[in-house]
Amino acid sequence: MAEEVMDNMEGLVTARQLLKTNIEKSRAFASALDEMGPRLEKINRRLPSWEAAARSIAVQKSAFSASKEHIGHALGPVSAVLKVFYTARELKMSLVSDPCSDLFNYLLVMKRLEEVLRFLADNCRLAIMWLEGINELVEKDAAVTNEKYLAVVKKSLRILQELQANEERDLLGGGLLGAALEKLGIEFKRLLTERSAPLNLASLATLTVEPASSTIASSSLPLPVMDKLQAIIERLNSNNKLEMCISVYVDARSSNAKRSLQTLGLDYLEMRISKFDDVQHLEGYIDQWKKHLVLAVKHLFQLEYRLCNDVFKKIGSNVAMRCFAKIAAQSGIHAFLQFGKHVTECKKDPIKLLKLLDMFASLNNLRLDFNLLFSGENCAEIQNSTRDLVKRIVNGACEIFWQLPLQLELQRRSSPPSDGSVPRLVNFITQYCNQLLGDDYSPILTQVLKIHQSWKQESYGEDLISNQVLVIMKEIGLNLDGWSKVYEDISLSYLFMMNNHFHLCNMKGTKLGDMMGDSWLTGHEQYTDYYAELYLRESWSKLLALLNQKSMTTLAGQDSVMERLKAFNEAFDDIYKKQSNRIICDEKLREKVCEHLVQAILPVYSSYMQDHMTFDEQDGASSNYVKYSVQSLEKMLSSMFQPKLSKYNSTEQKRNLMGNVDYPEWKLQNMLSCLFRQRLGNHGSSRQAHLSAKIKSFVANQFRLTLTTI
Numbered sequence: 188m189a190e191e192v193m194d195n196m197e198g199l200v201t202a203r204q205l206l207k208t209n210i211e212k213s214r215a216f217a218s219a220l221d222e223m224g225p226r227l228e229k230i231n232r233r234l235p236s237w238e239a240a241a242r243s244i245a246v247q248k249s250a251f252s253a254s255k256e257h258i259g260h261a262l263g264p265v266s267a268v269l270k271v272f273y274t275a276r277e278l279k280m281s282l283v284s285d286p287c288s289d290l291f292n293y294l295l296v297m298k299r300l301e302e303v304l305r306f307l308a309d310n311c312r313l314a315i316m317w318l319e320g321i322n323e324l325v326e327k328d329a330a331v332t333n334e335k336y337l338a339v340v341k342k343s344l345r346i347l348q349e350l351q352a353n354e355e356r357d358l359l360g361g362g363l364l365g366a367a368l369e370k371l372g373i374e375f376k377r378l379l380t381e382r383s384a385p386l387n388l389a390s391l392a393t394l395t396v397e398p399a400s401s402t403i404a405s406s407s408l409p410l411p412v413m414d415k416l417q418a419i420i421e422r423l424n425s426n427n428k429l430e431m432c433i434s435v436y437v438d439a440r441s442s443n444a445k446r447s448l449q450t451l452g453l454d455y456l457e458m459r460i461s462k463f464d465d466v467q468h469l470e471g472y473i474d475q476w477k478k479h480l481v482l483a484v485k486h487l488f489q490l491e492y493r494l495c496n497d498v499f500k501k502i503g504s505n506v507a508m509r510c511f512a513k514i515a516a517q518s519g520i521h522a523f524l525q526f527g528k529h530v531t532e533c534k535k536d537p538i539k540l541l542k543l544l545d546m547f548a549s550l551n552n553l554r555l556d557f558n559l560l561f562s563g564e565n566c567a568e569i570q571n572s573t574r575d576l577v578k579r580i581v582n583g584a585c586e587i588f589w590q591l592p593l594q595l596e597l598q599r600r601s602s603p604p605s606d607g608s609v610p611r612l613v614n615f616i617t618q619y620c621n622q623l624l625g626d627d628y629s630p631i632l633t634q635v636l637k638i639h640q641s642w643k644q645e646s647y648g649e650d651l652i653s654n655q656v657l658v659i660m661k662e663i664g665l666n667l668d669g670w671s672k673v674y675e676d677i678s679l680s681y682l683f684m685m686n687n688h689f690h691l692c693n694m695k696g697t698k699l700g701d702m703m704g705d706s707w708l709t710g711h712e713q714y715t716d717y718y719a720e721l722y723l724r725e726s727w728s729k730l731l732a733l734l735n736q737k738s739m740t741t742l743a744g745q746d747s748v749m750e751r752l753k754a755f756n757e758a759f760d761d762i763y764k765k766q767s768n769r770i771i772c773d774e775k776l777r778e779k780v781c782e783h784l785v786q787a788i789l790p791v792y793s794s795y796m797q798d799h800m801t802f803d804e805q806d807g808a809s810s811n812y813v814k815y816s817v818q819s820l821e822k823m824l825s826s827m828f829q830p831k832l833s834k835y836n837s838t839e840q841k842r843n844l845m846g847n848v849d850y851p852e853w854k855l856q857n858m859l860s861c862l863f864r865q866r867l868g869n870h871g872s873s874r875q876a877h878l879s880a881k882i883k884s885f886v887a888n889q890f891r892l893t894l895t896t897i
Contacts, residue, residue, distance in 0.1 A: 290374065290415055298422070368428055372435055375419045379439040382412045385446035386490070388482045407494060416498050424502060433506065436498065437513045440491060444518035447487050451479050456522040460529035466539040473530060473542050477549040480523050484556050488515055492560050505565075512565035524572040531579040537594075537619055540587040544631045547580045551634070585639040588632070588655065595662035603670035607682035608770040608830070609690045610670070616663055617690070617699060620656050624698035653702055660703065678725040682769055685718035689776045715776070723783055726766060730758050731791055755792075756814045763823065771828035784824045793817045 408416070423432045455472045466473075491514050499507040527546055533539060550557075550573070561569045595616070604610055622628050629652060637647045667687050674680040692711035694700035700708055733755045771777035796817065815823070 291418065368423060368426055371419050371423060372428070372431055375416065375423075375432060376435045376439055378412055378415055378419075379436065380443075382408050383439060383443040385443055385450065386487055387450055388447055388479075388487065389450040389452075391482055391486060407490065408498075413497060417501055420499065421501055429502070429506070433510055437510055437517065440494070440510075441514050441517040444487055444491060444514060448483060448519050451482065453479065453519070453522070456519075456526045460526075460533060464533050466530065466533045466536065466542050469530060469533070470538070470542065472526075473545065476523065476526055477545060480549060481553065483520070483523065484553050484560070487518075488520070488560055489556070491515070491518075508563050508565045511560070512563075512569070515561070515566070515569060520569055521572060524569075524576050527576045528572075528579060531576070531583050535583070535587050535590075537587065537591065537615075540584055541622065541628065543580050543584040543587075544628055544635065547577070547584065547635055548631050550577060550580070551631075581635050581639050581642075584632070584635050588636075591655070592658045592662045595659065595666060599666050599669050603673055603683060604770075606768055606770040606831075607674075607679050607686060609686050609772050610666075613663060613667070613687060613690065616659065617694060620659060620699045621694075621697050623652060624656065624702060656699070656702060660699075678722055679769065681718045681722035681725060682771070685715055685722055685780075686770075686772055686776070688712075688714040688718060689773055693773065719776075719780055719783070723780070723787065726762060727784065727788065730755070730762060731788065733758060752813060759815070759820075763827075766827060769828060770830050772830060777828045781825050781827055784827070785821055788824065789817065789821055792820060 420429070420432050423429060455475065458472075460469070492511050495507040495511040495514070496504065499510065527550075530539075530542065530546065557573060560566075561573070595612075598612055623632060632652060636651055640647050667684070671680045671684050674683065688711045692708050692715060694703070695708050733751060771780055792815075796813070
């Protein structure tokens with residue numbers, strides 16, 4: 188075992204010594220080449236005169252025969268060409284080693300070899316022609332025929348012809364120089380892959396602040412590696428191998444970029460989305476899309492853009508942009524844009540409008556980055572896909588926005604809540620209008636509307652959003668008015684209107700309330716009180732009549748008391764059972780109505796029980812008719828109108844706000860463009876006077892006032 192280890196060590200020492208010898212020899216060759224450069228240049232300068240001398244020999248054979256000295260001068264350059272051939276062979280042998288051991292010396296040897304090969308390509312064929320001419324003249328001219336002299340000429344000619352044939356075969360098969368270029372390509376890929384680590388974009392996604400530029404810069408390539416890459420590119424480019432270099436670079440960096448994006452978990456970009464899908468089911472994915480697109484563009488693609496420009500800066504910006512465009516396309520930019528396109532094709536509904544505005548805001552915030560990174564003809568496909576996505580988002584958002592009143596009108600045929608509560612649609616629309624008018628969405632929607640009108644070459648009108656919200660609230664009023672007439676029980680209709688008027692007057696302090704104005708809010712507050720009074724009178728007034736003292740005087744004795752208690756119990760049970768299924772949504776309003784109930788019923792009931800308690804006690808049987816104590820009655824009345832517990836959590840409730848609203852596939856109607864842009868008329872102090880007039884005509888209209896007249 189020890190002997191084997193010693194043998195291996197001796198082998199390593201021998202290999203090390205051999206490698207060291209080759210490197211020293213390569214450096215010696217390089218030094219010799221440096222010295223040979225001026226000599227070759229001198230020979231090149233003398234070649235034209237020698238060529239003229241050779242032509243003179245060919246034309247004037249007799250003069251050449253008389254001057255052997257000229258032939259000797261012609262053989263000098265041929266001898267130099269032969270020496271260069273041998274030098275080229277030695278240089279080629281030094282390129283057999285791996286370039287990673289001493290890259291810059293390897294590149295220097297390659298550069299010298301290229302110079303030698305260019306010299307041979309320019310002069311070898313000419314030297315052969317000289318020797319062929321000299322050989323022909325010597326053979327034919329007896330005056331200069333000399334066997335030894337002729338043998339030297341023929342030997343030189345044969346060697347040059349063999350060397351030229353070998354060089355031509357090497358060029359056709361790649362030869363040692365081709366193999367050296369392949370090694371450079373391998374070294375180029377190794378440097379890229381070993382020094383390229385994927386970005387942990389998932390960790391950047393968790394940051395609440397923008398990461399420092401040094402964080403991204405640290406993911407770039409070290410300066411020594413950059414120098415080596417640039418040197419290899421320069422050498423490969425000089426040998427018409429730039430496309431191979433671009434291919435290797437694009438493959439390596441695209442693979443690295445893909446690994447970086449995989450840390451974000453982008454499987455959702457590949458999910459199948461059809462026009463029948465609901466955007467509400469994609470909300471979470473759209474939010475991820477916005478965040479991930481920012482990370483990809485601002486961190487990953489900006490890094491790749493800088494690297495391309497740094498690595499290929501000696502070749503030209505066009506090559507750098509070609510590489511970057513391919514890296515961006517292969518790593519996944521089109522998947523982001525395609526996902527956005529699929530979202531625009533989903534079923535239209537109000538939630539989709541908000542999500543389209545979110546997507547537009549993200550793209551708009553990245554507009555300068557897109558213009559920087561994806562400019563130029565190399566990124567034409569990315570530019571076209573981006574423009575198409577923005578166009579789809581703008582058109583889709585405007586289409587939904589202008590059709591909102593129509594969709595509310597279509598819901599007028601649906602049924603109101605059976606418990607008299609605020610319909611989900613009303614809850615949703617008021618919250619929705621607050622969002623559209625809010626600071627988050629109003630500027631974005633305004634920008635989208637301006638862009639859309641500029642495409643249609645229309646001037647942007649002021650207050651488009653406010654006017655449209657007025658139209659929406661008008662449609663809500665018409666819906667509530669129509670739904671209130673559906674109830675067969677007039678008291679339930681009053682409860683329904685009370686709930687909804689209170690919900691609307693509760694918009695005070697919101698964007699919607701501020702836009703609609705104080706008179707609108709005050710009007711709904713007055714209607715709330717009025718409908719509350721009507722509801723209490725219609726639902727509970729007959730119960731009080733059973734305990735009325737004036738009515739009681741028509742009867743006498745114990746029987747009348749017992750019958751009256753029995754009638755009260757039966758009436759209360761009937762009313763309580765019916766009213767227990769009804770809901771007052773707002774807690775404050777519910778407490779207020781219950782308080783009015785207690786104040787209206789409890790004092791009368793308590794007084795009745797106190798006045799007749801002594802008389803009732805004469806007969807123990809009468810106690811059977813006292814079903815409710817004052818305390819139990821108060822507890823029951825105070826706990827009425829409670830909302831039913833939902834089996835859904837708050838997140839699901841938010842997601843299902845439109846659960847009872849069935850939005851069919853929307854169709855464009857040209858007539859809507861005029862209808863929905865009409866202003867609703869002046870509102871302000873005149874609306875308050877109009878409100879008073881309507882209150883006076885309240886009874887004449889069977890207490891069914893519509894909200895749209897406010």
